[in-house]
Amino acid sequence: MRLTVLGGCGAWPTADQACSGYVVEHEGFRLLIDPGYATLPRLLAHSTVDSVDAVLVSHGHPDHCADLNPLLRARGLSDVPPPALPLHAPHGALDAVLALDKPSMLAAAYLLHEFSPGDRFEIGPFTVGTRLLPHFVPNAGLRISTPEAVLMYTGDTGPSEDIPRLAEGADLFLSEATYVHEVPSPGDAPYLLTARLAGRYAQQAGAARLLLTHLWPGTDPAAALEAAAFPGPALIAAPDLVIDL
Template identity: 45%
Template sequence: MGEAGSRLTVLGSCGAWPEPGRACAGFLLSHHGFRVVLDLGFGAAPRLFTHCRGGLPDAVVVTHEHPDHCADVSALGRAWHYTVQAASPAARLPLHCTPGTVRRLEAMEPRPHPATLFEVHDLAEPSAAEPADAEPSATQPCDVGPFRLTSYALPHHQPNFGVRLTAPGLTVAYTGDTGPSPRLAELGRDADLFICDATLRTPPPEGEPRYLMTAAEAGHWAEKAGARRLLLTHFWPGTDRAAAAGEARAEFGGEVLVAEEDLTIAL
């Protein structure tokens, strides 16, 4: 169980594009006053600013470059430039992401360039424990405020890294977008909260490449990981979320939560 004051707030719960009144992927993780954003897709920035009244977040993590996960990082960059950097021009906001994410941000707003707004860290930095010629699984851990961040390469249409953030007494894991993978069991191992992709209503035909999951598959991998709680997210617009939760509960023995905008979960 996390220590008092630890919480996760849902900024956006949709995949691809936001349903009316909702937003795409985004979460705000707060621990002992430190605030880190996990993804910031279409429409998530206004909710971030609502929940960060009195200041901006301390760090950002973006799992991959699809715009439903990173488009509103551009809005956050503008807010940083015109507020924080107006007072401290050299200040940069830590951003842990893929190189493709930076290229997307640059295409949206080349001036000021993302490198002048953000202190960029590559999520794909390989772990020293990995053989040099091996496909990376876990990457080199790094510190993000009070958290130790480890990222895991997961199957998706673009390079995607699930992230595991651990602090004394608290572990939160987040898949980003992913197909089924044995690495999910490692990513979510004993997590207090495992935030999982649940995009698909039904699995694709047998033999097709897998880049997204169903809610039932999210439940399966949360059970394999031994996670304490599962938060389903990245719903395709129009998904019956109550039905998705039921499918996950059939596979997972812990508590199943459904991401809803502005939902705050005590950790």
């Protein structure tokens, strides 16, 4: 299994960093996870739009799914459209982004498969386990596995003891870390995570490696890694970072 980071910026993209977006590959199958703002140009730096075999979205916030629209446009409006793209997302999560164009314009470009967090299903060579994790909208934590490797991705989440359970023994724990030590707004604290907690959960899960993502724009990456205090290999999600599991 190979993970390529397209972006890992929280909330909005910056000049140097797209929002959440990741490509996971195994046996020639490419799964695009969370095509957030500005991820399509990064995807095109690595491959073509018709090389994506399926899309998996953790939740419906635009910094995790907005670039699905230009991806579907590029596929559906091409001279020779590729087959309909399977989209996997929690119920209703893609309603807004799919409504950006009239239904008939891109209807043939995708096949929507909605799930409820807690479901387990297959996407190509991947087995996907999901769990509802706390956020402002329904968010699915994702455990993506092959016989050889396990990737756990939190999506966006607040503190939850379900996180280390879902990440148990993962080869790579990809965790949101919006803030470094604490969430500044008490009202947001149940729905966002810190680097400090991400590191703690990774240790509890016995994860082999930690990859912090969704840092608030302007956050010092070194400070986030220091706060995580993870004893194993730890990195910050940065464009074009490639990790082999």
